[in-house]
Amino acid sequence: xxxxxxxxxxxxxxxxxxxxxxxxxxxxxxxxxxxxxxxxxxxxxxxxxxxxxxxxxxxxxxxxxxxxxxxxxxxxxxxxxxxxxxxxxxxxxxxxxxxxxxxxxxxxxxxxxxxxxxxxxxxxxxxxxxxxxxxxxxxxxxxxxxxxxxxxxxxxxxxxxxxxxxxxxxxxxxxxxxxxxxxxxxxxxxxxxxxxxxxxxxxxxxxxxxxxxxxxxxxxxxxxxxxxxxxxxxxxxxxxxxxxxxxxxxxxxxxxxxxxxxxxxxxxxxxxxxxxxxxxxxxxxxxxxxxxxxxxxxxxxxxxxxxxxxxxxxxxxxxxxxxxxxxxxxxxxxxxxxxxxxxxxxxxxxxxxxxxxxxxxxxxxxxxxxxxxxxxxxxxxxxxxxxxxxxxxxxxxxxxxxxx
Amino acid sequence: xxxxxxxxxxxxxxxxxxxxxxxxxxxxxxxxxxxxxxxxxxxxxxxxxxxxxxxxxxxxxxxxxxxxxxxxxxxxxxxxxxxxxxxxxxxxxxxxxxxxxxxxxxxxxxxxxxxxxxxxxxxxxxxxxxxxxxxxxxxxxxxxxxxxxxxxxxxxxxxxxxxxxxxxxxxxxxxxxxxxxxxxxxxxxxxxxxxxxxxxxxxxxxxxxxxxxxxxxxxxxxxxxxxxxxxxxxxxxxxxxxxxxxxxxxxxxxxxxxxxxxxxxxxxxxxxxxxxxxxxxxxxxxxxxxxxxxxxxxxxxxxxxxxxxxxxxxxxxxxxxxxxxxxxxxxxxxxxxxxxxxxxxxxxxxxxxxxxxxxxxxxxxxxxxxxxxxxxxxxxxxxxxxxxxxxxxxxxxx
Numbered sequence: 001x002x003x004x005x006x007x008x009x010x011x012x013x014x015x016x017x018x019x020x021x022x023x024x025x026x027x028x029x030x031x032x033x034x035x036x037x038x039x040x041x042x043x044x045x046x047x048x049x050x051x052x053x054x055x056x057x058x059x060x061x062x063x064x065x066x067x068x069x070x071x072x073x074x075x076x077x078x079x080x081x082x083x084x085x086x087x088x089x090x091x092x093x094x095x096x097x098x099x100x101x102x103x104x105x106x107x108x109x110x111x112x113x114x115x116x117x118x119x120x121x122x123x124x125x126x127x128x129x130x131x132x133x134x135x136x137x138x139x140x141x142x143x144x145x146x147x148x149x150x151x152x153x154x155x156x157x158x159x160x161x162x163x164x165x166x167x168x169x170x171x172x173x174x175x176x177x178x179x180x181x182x183x184x185x186x187x188x189x190x191x192x193x194x195x196x197x198x199x200x201x202x203x204x205x206x207x208x209x210x211x212x213x214x215x216x217x218x219x220x221x222x223x224x225x226x227x228x229x230x231x232x233x234x235x236x237x238x239x240x241x242x243x244x245x246x247x248x249x250x251x252x253x254x255x256x257x258x259x260x261x262x263x264x265x266x267x268x269x270x271x272x273x274x275x276x277x278x279x280x281x282x283x284x285x286x287x288x289x290x291x292x293x294x295x296x297x298x299x300x301x302x303x304x305x306x307x308x309x310x311x312x313x314x315x316x317x318x319x320x321x322x323x324x325x326x327x328x329x330x331x332x333x334x335x336x337x338x339x340x341x342x343x344x345x346x347x348x349x350x351x352x353x354x355x356x357x358x359x360x361x362x363x364x365x366x367x368x369x370x371x372x373x374x375x376x377x378x379x380x381x382x383x384x385x386x387x388x389x390x391x392x393x394x395x396x397x398x399x400x401x402x403x404x
Numbered sequence: 405x406x407x408x409x410x411x412x413x414x415x416x417x418x419x420x421x422x423x424x425x426x427x428x429x430x431x432x433x434x435x436x437x438x439x440x441x442x443x444x445x446x447x448x449x450x451x452x453x454x455x456x457x458x459x460x461x462x463x464x465x466x467x468x469x470x471x472x473x474x475x476x477x478x479x480x481x482x483x484x485x486x487x488x489x490x491x492x493x494x495x496x497x498x499x500x501x502x503x504x505x506x507x508x509x510x511x512x513x514x515x516x517x518x519x520x521x522x523x524x525x526x527x528x529x530x531x532x533x534x535x536x537x538x539x540x541x542x543x544x545x546x547x548x549x550x551x552x553x554x555x556x557x558x559x560x561x562x563x564x565x566x567x568x569x570x571x572x573x574x575x576x577x578x579x580x581x582x583x584x585x586x587x588x589x590x591x592x593x594x595x596x597x598x599x600x601x602x603x604x605x606x607x608x609x610x611x612x613x614x615x616x617x618x619x620x621x622x623x624x625x626x627x628x629x630x631x632x633x634x635x636x637x638x639x640x641x642x643x644x645x646x647x648x649x650x651x652x653x654x655x656x657x658x659x660x661x662x663x664x665x666x667x668x669x670x671x672x673x674x675x676x677x678x679x680x681x682x683x684x685x686x687x688x689x690x691x692x693x694x695x696x697x698x699x700x701x702x703x704x705x706x707x708x709x710x711x712x713x714x715x716x717x718x719x720x721x722x723x724x725x726x727x728x729x730x731x732x733x734x735x736x737x738x739x740x741x742x743x744x745x746x747x748x749x750x751x752x753x754x755x756x757x758x759x760x761x762x763x764x765x766x767x768x769x770x771x772x773x774x775x776x777x778x779x780x781x782x783x784x785x786x787x788x789x790x791x792x793x794x795x796x797x798x799x800x801x802x
Contacts, residue, residue, distance in 0.1 A: 036657070036664040036717035040560045044724055045658030154444045244651030244659075251647045252451030255676040257440040259662030259669035266662025266669055273658040314440030321450055 009171060014076040014087060014147065016068045022309055023064040026264060030059040033265045046269040046279070053286040054268055054301075062301050067309070070115060070302065078147070079171060081164040084156070087147035088140035088168065089114075093122040095134035099399050100174040101391070102138040102165055103380075106183020106207075107316055108271035110146045112303040113381040114139045116294050120388035127385070132399075133392040140168060142184065144315030146306055151315070157326035158184070158319075159335075162191035166200070175199045178395050182206040182379060184319055193338040193363075202341035202367070202398035204391055206379045208354040210338075210362035229355065236352035245273060249320035257314025260307075267313050268304055277349035277376040293375070293382040343368035343394025347383075349376025368394040413577060418482040418493060418553065420474040426712055427470045430667055434465040437668045448682055449644070452672045459689040460671055460704070468704050473712070476521060476705065484553070485577060487570040490562070493517075493553035494546035496578065499528040501540035505802055506580040507794070508544040508571055509783075512589025512613075513652075513719055514674035516552045517545045518706040519784040522697050526791035533788065538802065539795040546574060548590065550718030552709050562722070563729035564590070568597035572606070581605045584798050588612040588782060590722055599741040608770075608801040610746040610794055612782045614757035616765050619730060623764065630758040637755035641678070648676055652723035660717025663710075670716050671707050680752040680779040696778070696785040746771035746797025750786075752779030771797040 033055060038048045074089050089111055101121065105113050120127035121135040141148040143156045165188065169177050178201050181189035186209035193203045240246060248256050260267040272279055282300055285291035307313050342363035346353050348371070360366045372390060375383035443450040484491045495517055507527065511519050526533035527541040547554040549562050571594065575583050582605055587595035592613040599609045617624060621638060625631050651659050662669040675682055685703050688694035710716055745766040749756050751774065759772045775793060778786035
């Protein structure tokens with residue numbers, strides 16, 4: 001009995017290994033793509049010219065060993081939590097007083113989104129910061145994403161993952177830590193803040209995931225003074241709910257799952273069609289060779305190739321189904337309020353630019369709010385320096401114990 | 405100039421040809437499929453189930469005769485004719501009965517002319533199918549633009565209104581000056597638009613889907629048990645099976661890539677239409693218990709037709725056109741329907757439209773009936789019942 005328990009909490013080193021067969025199969029599928037006719041209007045979705053440029057680069061120029069090289073130079077581990085093997089990157093700072101930080105990626109992202117912030121966060125003195133800005137960084141792969149195992153039962157919603165992250169930090173021996181997330185990572189981080197496990201001191205978001213419930217309630221009750229700017233942002237915010245990808249993955253992840261596991265080009269199109277700003281930026285990277293910050297062709301394909309090689313597009317999509325069930329349940333049973341200190345950064349290219357008073361409405365203990373000058377939905381990926389500076393600033397007061 | 409005019413209005417015979425290399429290529433792609441893990445639930449609530457699609461793939465690859473499509477279609481008189489820049493493919497079967505009533509029937513999505521093949525006999529040759537000579541129809545079954553052997557529109561604007569106009573041109577070109585029209589699903593949208601345009605010669609329509617209620621139920625009565633049940637069914641559709649509709653209405657190109665590149669993606673996408681037809685088709689493959697005409701072969705005839713013609717994306721664009729047309733028409737009331745309308749509610753349809761709804765939308769309703777059996781793909785599933793409904797509806801306008 002005791003040996004079972006010991007096995008289950010074991011933390012095992014992990015290395016990525018990709019076989020040549022897998023690479024050959026992927027390249028073969030890309031070159032054998034049966035293309036559709038050109039779109040009749042730019043609004044019909046991912047444009048053919050863009051996707052063909054991506055396919056060309058993917059099959060001919062992209063180095064498939066990049067993922068292995070980039071990930072294996074970092075300390076990676078696996079540990080089983082609640083029946084799911086969780087993969088995570090764990091980089092300790094050389095600075096002893098570093099603040100432990102767990103960062104959660106979103107969809108259609110992965111730990112790949114976060115790789116460029118590891119340097120600035122763990123080694124601030126080499127990246128324009130002070131030793132006092134240092135973090136020990138934990139970057140897990142969400143259940144069903146990347147090298148984490150797929151859940152084999154329903155129920156792995158953001159709250160369940162949040163509980164697993166607290167267990168992970170505990171298992172790593174961290175008794176005082178902070179958490180960060182955007183996109184689906186904001187959902188998980190929001191749940192962590194509501195659960196307020198021992199040791200969690202504060203959180204930072206770059207996406208207002210709490211918006212659905214609190215903001216809609218406020219809007220319906222006219223408790224928010226809706227300015228013209230508010231109305232514009234509210235329109236962008238509600239527009240998200242008219243998006244096919246969100247509805248489809250929320251309702252029937254298995255159906256779209258067949259497409260995105262069998263066809264690399266089908267998968268690439270699905271992942272690119274996230275938000276207008278990132279699509280235009282990624283499109284320019286492939287068509288014009290002018291990437292926006294870290295959203296380079298290689299970085300984009302590192303992420304897509306990771307989804308492909310791990311075959312996790314369907315299990316990743318299931319998170320939306322879980323989320324949708326959780327949101328429905330939360331309407332009936334409101335979750336506890338967040339009392340912990342919250343930092344928030346609005347990036348100008350984000351789907352909607354949450355006004356300060358919306359964020360304050362959702363998180364009463366808002367200790368930091370800033371509008372960054374550059375960057376969009378994939379802020380850490382696109383602007384790792386700015387993103388890192390935001391985390392340093394957001395957590396400065398938490399670190400010093402001047403807020404709680 | 406005169407030769408150009410003759411060329412563009414020419415009606416050319418058409419035959420389906422399926423090169424062996426296309427068949428081999430399809431089989432190869434099915435064999436090489438990369439499957440996702442099994443869904444985590446025991447029903448349709450996460451989408452098309454792995455066991456159903458695996459059974460379909462097995463049958464498709466090893467037992468299904470891909471030559472069936474060419475055989476079934478080439479047994480019928482098929483033509484193409486260019487209308488408004490698009491080559492329109494259609495089946496045209498004239499009844500042996502001289503006084504037969506011309507009827508144009510429009511299929512929907514994820515259907516094709518394949519849905520309608522089994523009603524050709526009962527409608528054109530009623531005496532061999534339990535009817536009288538006075539029940540005979542001359543039948544015109546076009547493929548929607550961007551579907552199957554009709555060519556893809558190369559510009560935006562081919563919404564149901566424009567298709568309706570093209571169908572009126574087609575009927576005139578065939579020399580029909582007094583005819584009726586029928587449709588369900590997207591075909592109901594086209595047929596509704598025909599009735600609102602009321603081209604010369606169109607004397608009545610029949611619908612088996614109340615498409616307008618999908619857009620809005622505003623103004624529809626909600627007092628009776630039947631009305632409330634229909635509202636609940638519509639709400640279920642909108643909240644648990646609406647993703648495909650929204651994606652095709654907004655991003656047909658994005659989903660189109662997978663539909664052209666992966667036969668299994670295409671099959672999964674096409675099976676995920678409505679709860680009733682999904683479970684019926686699933687049972688046909690998993691338990692070999694088909695519902696009426698929704699047999700394994702018939703279902704695969706339709707999916708294979710989409711695959712071989714490479715029309716997954718162009719077919720999806722019709723939903724985008726629908727969304728665009730609705731946005732352009734917002735606030736403007738469409739012309740009323742004044743010609744006679746018949747409506748049949750099939751019990752397993754997405755929602756059972758009550759008579760009160762059909763009357764509200766079509767004040768000139770002359771026929772309403774609830775059929776004993778059948779669902780969304782009524783003509784496909786219950787060709788005999790469907791044909792009898794058309795006979796009954798159009799009897800008064802003959």
